[in-house]
Amino acid sequence: MRLLLTRPVFEAERTAAALRARGHEVAFAPMLEIEHIPDVSIGAGPWSAVLMTSGNAARAIAEHPQHDRLASLRCFAVGAQTAAAAKRAGFNDVVSANGDGGDLAKVILQHVASDAEPLLYLAGDDRARDMAAELAPAGLRLEIVVIYRAKAAAHFATEINDGLRSGRFDGVLHYSRRSTEIFVACARESNVTAAAAGLKHFCLSRRASEPLSDIGATQIAVAARPDEAAMLELIS
CATH class of the missing domain: 3.40.50.10090 (Rossmann fold)
Structure with missing residues (x-):
């Protein structure tokens, strides 16, 4: 699968390595910058x-x-x-x-x-x-x-916008309610709401998945446990 990672880059690097080892392609779309x-x-x-x-x-x-x-x-x-x-x-x-x-x-x-x-x-x-x-x-x-x-990120990077518009991505990983809310806001800001809603959404918790209803997302999977190992088990 071609996946978007919404974690801050420092944390996303580890996740990206695990996903690539499973044969997935990864792009970074951090919704939060840590200071x-x-x-x-x-x-x-x-x-x-x-x-x-x-x-x-x-x-x-x-x-x-x-x-x-x-x-x-x-x-x-x-x-x-x-x-x-x-x-x-x-x-x-x-x-x-x-x-x-x-x-x-x-x-x-x-x-x-x-x-x-x-x-x-x-x-x-x-x-x-x-x-x-x-x-x-x-x-x-x-x-x-x-x-x-x-x-919070104010918008998606240009390459992420272009990828969403062209259908380059299959899914996205969400780790918190706040970062999911920012993802939804960025999708609206960039006028790619339909493309974002059509992705497969892999969520760390039920709470992290809740903002996705605002854009009509239907392909939502929630980890059985609130940890990354359980989250990665969702991704085939």
Whole structure:
């Protein structure tokens, strides 16, 4: 298949390699550009652990002056890819929820006592779930530090527009509700809505698939689990 990858390029490179190994052709159409915030104030702590829901947080903290102090803490990661990024960033004690934000909250509740010091959530500026609200009923406190921003694409690149108009692509991979919303907006901006709707849409979660109804997409497949391995299993 000829596929579009909508992840930020750094993350998409790994996915592209896996898809090419399976015989697929890949083009990059990143819907988000990640910008680290290297001078953000982390605070004084103390914290019981670090929480990450994206590998972007791990890559951002790796460049921060307070990295060494935080890397000694346990890190709770939403899934395997985020956990791997945390380990590459120098965190040795990493616990992966292997799921979504709800699974992460459950794992944290299993490991952290209600009277523990707050958890430090290294987050992006746009978050799909309110992790503080999910942990608060158990008495757990969360301190949120926005350590990266995700800037939305305003339009498709020329080669992507041309490819959509000419029918060069067969499918597209969607990883979050926000990036799917941006994909839909770009399709409208470029007047290629019908072509975009006609693709096969492979989605990490049901939530990521929801904006596709706005353009009348009908070929939508949702991964059985919210991880990339399950997503790639959808693609024949």
